[in-house]
Amino acid sequence: MSTLAHTMMTAARSADSGLAAPGELDRYPYAEAPADRSPIWDGVDADLGRVGRRATGSRGRGLHGQLVQQLGQMIVSGDLGADRPLVPEEIGQRFEVSRTVVRESLRVLEAKGLVSARPNVGTRVRPVSDWNLLDPDIIEWRAFGPQRDDQRRELTELRWTIEPLAARLAAGHGREDVQQRLSDMVEIMGHAMAQGDALTYSRADAEFHTLLIQLAGNRMLEHLSGIVSSALQVSGGPATGCDRPNEASLAHHARMVDALAAGDGAGAESAMRQLLTVHPEVERVVPAPREH
Numbered sequence: 001m002s003t004l005a006h007t008m009m010t011a012a013r014s015a016d017s018g019l020a021a022p023g024e025l026d027r028y029p030y031a032e033a034p035a036d037r038s039p040i041w042d043g044v045d046a047d048l049g050r051v052g053r054r055a056t057g058s059r060g061r062g063l064h065g066q067l068v069q070q071l072g073q074m075i076v077s078g079d080l081g082a083d084r085p086l087v088p089e090e091i092g093q094r095f096e097v098s099r100t101v102v103r104e105s106l107r108v109l110e111a112k113g114l115v116s117a118r119p120n121v122g123t124r125v126r127p128v129s130d131w132n133l134l135d136p137d138i139i140e141w142r143a144f145g146p147q148r149d150d151q152r153r154e155l156t157e158l159r160w161t162i163e164p165l166a167a168r169l170a171a172g173h174g175r176e177d178v179q180q181r182l183s184d185m186v187e188i189m190g191h192a193m194a195q196g197d198a199l200t201y202s203r204a205d206a207e208f209h210t211l212l213i214q215l216a217g218n219r220m221l222e223h224l225s226g227i228v229s230s231a232l233q234v235s236g237g238p239a240t241g242c243d244r245p246n247e248a249s250l251a252h253h254a255r256m257v258d259a260l261a262a263g264d265g266a267g268a269e270s271a272m273r274q275l276l277t278v279h280p281e282v283e284r285v286v287p288a289p290r291e292h
Contacts, residue, residue, distance in 0.1 A: 063097055063101050064101050064104050064105055064108075067091075067095055067097055067101055067102070067105040068105045068108045068109060068137075069137075070095070071086075071091070071105060071106075071109060072109060072112070072114060072137060072138070072141050073141050073144075073145065075109070075114050075115070075125055076114075076131075076138060076141040076142055076145050076147070077141070077145040077146055078145075078146060080125050081125060082125050082126065082127040082128070083124050083125060083127075084124060084125040085122055085123070085124050086106065086115060086122070086123040086124065086125065087122070087123075088102045088103065088106070088123070091106075106123055110123075112131065112132050112135050112137065112138060113126060113130045113131045113132040113135075114126060114131055114138070116130075134224075134227055136226050136227070136229070136230040139151065139155070139227065139230040139231070140230060140233070143155075155227070155230075155231035156231070156276075158227065158231070159228060159231055159276060160276060162213070162221060162224055162227075162228060163209065163212070163213070163228065163272050163276070164269045164272045164273050164276075165216075165221070165269070166212055166213045166215075166216040166218075166221055166272075167212060167216075167256060167259075167260075167265075167268040167269045167271065167272040168265040168266070168268060168269040169216035169217060169218060169221075169265070170212055170213075170215040170216045170217075170260055170265075170268060171259060171260050171262075171263050171264055171265035171267075171268045172217070172263065172265060173215055173216070173217045174263070175215060178211055178214065178215045179215070179257070179260055179261055181207075181211055182208055182211055182212065182215075182256075182257050182260065183257050185204045185205070185207050185208040185211070185253075186204075186208070186250065186253050186254050186257055188200065188201075188204040189201050189204045189205060189208070189245070189250055189253065190250055192204065192245065193245040193246075193247075193250060198245060201245045202232065202233070205232060205253075206229045206232045206233065208253060209225075209228050209229070209232060210225045210228065210229055212256070213225040213228060215260070249275060252271050252272075252274050252275035253271075253275065255267070255271035255274075256268050256271040256272060256275075259271055
């Protein structure tokens with residue numbers, strides 16, 4: 001095994017960490033809401049009541065990142081519907097965080113198109129038509145919420161638009177350093193599959209596809225590499241050959257590396273199309289691969 005493969009596999013197995021303990025929460029003494037006012041959080045899962053309680057999906061994010069994660073998930077899932085007012089004081093009380101944490105979290109959500117803040121109106125949830133659907137966080141939240149089927153189908157269709165073209169273009173750029181890195185990723189994937197290490201396999205797979213798009217030499221395509229990475233992370237279903245380690249998927253990745261080394265754009269594109277249709281279920285979403 002190469003040094004790179006050993007390093008990556010070791011890193012993949014290291015445990016995540018970083019949740020703040022409840023005693024470390026930066027609380028702000030908000031005033032009580034009026035008794036006749038119905039808070040927007042009625043009916044929300046009690047486990048959402050304190051940011052520090054939720055470990056899954058928010059490790060290492062810090063209080064600000066965890067609040068963004070939870071509010072974003074609630075908006076995307078529909079728990080906080082369009083035009084719903086978001087009162088900072090209520091959010092601070094519910095999640096036991098400071099005014100600063102709430103304010104910065106709402107700014108992040110505003111940048112993603114999920115909320116809007118206007119004078120004399122306050123902060124409100126925006127309709128889905130205003131969301132930045134290409135934002136990696138929103139992709140993740142949709143993929144694990146009620147819209148999971150639509151999100152994964154849309155991502156698969158988008159990958160079919162981006163990646164075969166990227167593979168063809170990449171064959172025209174003889175950057176040996178990147179091609180070597182692609183070959184290293186295939187090696188890592190092979191070792192990981194032999195050891196049953198799905199986490200290392202998926203990380204090497206994600207890097208392979210990101211590198212391939214970068215090698216294409218098209219800056220607009222390169223800007224979309226994060227979308228492909230997000231798609232690989234949230235795939236979760238039998239939609240493409242990247243969803244789980246298998247011999248066919250590994251072989252198609254290796255074919256792409258060989259085609260790129262030979263400057264064979266048609267061969268690289270064909271290998272990518274074959275990779276995206278390893279599972280027959282995908283033919284309901286995208287056309288069958290065309291050979292060149």
